[in-house]
Amino acid sequence: MTSIPDDVIEQVRDAADLVEVIGEHVQLRRTGTDYRGACPFHGGKHRNFAVIPKKQMFYCFVCHEGGDVFTFYMKKFGMDYPTAVREVARRVGVTIPERTASGPDPLEPFYQAVAVAQEWYARQLREAPEAESARRYVASRGLDLAQLHPYGLGYAPPGPAFLDAMQKLGITPDVLIGAGLALRREDQTLRARFWGRLLFPIHDLRGRVVAFGGRVIGDGEPKYLNSPDSEVFHKGRLLYNLHSAKHAIRKAEHALLVEGYFDVLRLLLAGLDHVVAPLGTGFTPEQALLLKKLTERVTLLFDSDMAGLRATFRTGDELLRARVSVSVATMPEGEDPDTLVRRGGLAALEKVLRDGVDVFERKLQLLERKGWLGTLSGRRRALDRLLPTLRAAADPVTRDLYIARVGEALGVTREAVLREIADRPGAPPFRSGAARPAEAAPLAAPRVRSASGPERDLIRVMLRDPDARRRIAELLPDRDLLREPDASLFEAVLQLGSEVPPAGLLESLAPEPRVLLAALLDEDWGPPDLGAVVAGAVDRLESRRLERRMHEVDRRMPFANSDEQMALAQEKDTLSRKMSQLNPARWNVIRKGRTGAG
Ligand SMILES: [Zn+2]
Numbered sequence: 001m002t003s004i005p006d007d008v009i010e011q012v013r014d015a016a017d018l019v020e021v022i023g024e025h026v027q028l029r030r031t032g033t034d035y036r037g038a039c040p041f042h043g044g045k046h047r048n049f050a051v052i053p054k055k056q057m058f059y060c061f062v063c064h065e066g067g068d069v070f071t072f073y074m075k076k077f078g079m080d081y082p083t084a085v086r087e088v089a090r091r092v093g094v095t096i097p098e099r100t101a102s103g104p105d106p107l108e109p110f111y112q113a114v115a116v117a118q119e120w121y122a123r124q125l126r127e128a129p130e131a132e133s134a135r136r137y138v139a140s141r142g143l144d145l146a147q148l149h150p151y152g153l154g155y156a157p158p159g160p161a162f163l164d165a166m167q168k169l170g171i172t173p174d175v176l177i178g179a180g181l182a183l184r185r186e187d188q189t190l191r192a193r194f195w196g197r198l199l200f201p202i203h204d205l206r207g208r209v210v211a212f213g214g215r216v217i218g219d220g221e222p223k224y225l226n227s228p229d230s231e232v233f234h235k236g237r238l239l240y241n242l243h244s245a246k247h248a249i250r251k252a253e254h255a256l257l258v259e260g261y262f263d264v265l266r267l268l269l270a271g272l273d274h275v276v277a278p279l280g281t282g283f284t285p286e287q288a289l290l291l292k293k294l295t296e297r298v299t300l301l302f303d304s305d306m307a308g309l310r311a312t313f314r315t316g317d318e319l320l321r322a323r324v325s326v327s328v329a330t331m332p333e334g335e336d337p338d339t340l341v342r343r344g345g346l347a348a349l350e351k352v353l354r355d356g357v358d359v360f361e362r363k364l365q366l367l368e369r370k371g372w373l374g375t376l377s378g379r380r381r382a383l384d385r386l387l388p389t390l391r392a393a394a395d396p397v398t399r400d401l402y403i404a405r406v407g408e409a410l411g412v413t414r415e416a417v418l419r420e421i422a423d424r425p426g427a428p429p430f431r432s433g434a435a436r437p438a439e440a441a442p443l444a445a446p447r448v449r450s451a452s453g454p455e456r457d458l459i460r461v462m463l464r465d466p467d468a469r470r471r472i473a474e475l476l477p478d479r480d481l482l483r484e485p486d487a488s489l490f491e492a493v494l495q496l497g498s499e500v501p502p503a504g505l506l507e508s509l510a511p512e513p514r515v516l517l518a519a520l521l522d523e524d525w526g527p528p529d530l531g532a533v534v535a536g537a538v539d540r541l542e543s544r545r546l547e548r549r550m551h552e553v554d555r556r557m558p559f560a561n562s563d564e565q566m567a568l569a570q571e572k573d574t575l576s577r578k579m580s581q582l583n584p585a586r587w588n589v590i591r592k593g594r595t596g597a598g
Contacts, residue, residue: 078243079207121154156194180230248273288322454537466498485512
């Protein structure tokens, strides 16, 4: 870290007008030689906060926060000491000579550029006529621009104004590009990164602005655009507002994680300091570790719509992996933190937070509400849904509690749960019926198909003998057993008129069944007994059906009560008897017959 000479620090302190600096953030009124205002640190309403120019210090008579201009920046903006000195120096126009063992910090110009840009953008938002729509947008979110002042929001106008301003301030194109503020077009001209966007400054842990999150004003895509990775910004390794929330999080031993920039600002204005948000992208393992360094407890306060719930559980799993304990606060229907605080104030929000439940418990609640815990197949699906979170829980005590809870809620033994956890993550291996409910687990990867599958034999026969098509279809009670792409081709051939040559299908089929059809038409195949081929294929499909059913019974067994277990055991018995009755030796005869064609 660069060290700043003491005499320069003195010079900066002297040059800064404390009343002016603090006056930007606190409404001050002169009382004798001092200035008084409401304390920005403990959030009081009375004028207990004093700025004493003679002593170059501020002091609160209630919460006893106090210090000089640098302390004010550190406390107010979460900056560390050197950053605060640099920030004040920049504002008062004092140049700090860089003096380190390895020479000046090569990244300093980029930090400077982002800081200068932030100030320029903020001024546009406050003053520029063309920022009117942005100001109206902020107001439409129920936020007061004057109150937001400390958070440094800005507006990036469309057009060349930003680049012109930066050029006048002596910031070179290379630095602008390196700082993520501009990019080069294909014709080598420079273009500002942000156009027509409301900007939220993103700070690093030392409190330096390193990037922006930009919300489009009016129509346009994408709705949110962040600075790219740059010399000073690395996506996924910071959280919005963490620089200023970190002390509050340590003090509260608790962090509040919300979805968006506006949610953070709303909660800050409502008086909660320990609040952060991801940077408009998915929550990362690095972000989980950042929070873990500060606290063991995080409450997630996301929207309760489908997207919000998905984000909640993904984020929850990430935090569990970092051994953070996670609870979920649930907004009343149709509300987000923003609207809730606007309507009911801090008290409404604090109630929601108090009512937060553990993330695993919340997941169970939702599954129960879907009615999944009432049936065998539902309990099976519920366990599939809970497994990712069980696996994510890296803390052994937490995991044990979760396992016990699953046992209780789903009626499964601890051993069965442990076995499931140990199984590699994967979805149920079988297709289950025609219409798969949207909330069911994703399909497993397709199995490896053998070229001699029973459906292929059936199609071979159907291609050569139009009269056999309908009969074969009648032999198959469950066409869902057929695998793709054979299933598609099977259906197409079945619908084909007997007088139409099968090659006529080639044009209308999807690529995979088309390739299959071409191959089958190209085959030189003519077994002695088509009937035997069909019988063999049907037996193999029936055997496939029995295997599936057997597997399903095995999967249900751990959830069954003793009555159900008895019934399932009987079914297994029946299934295995049927399987043994299907004579596998017959298949071999048929396989030989087929290949011996001439
Ligand atoms: Zn105070």
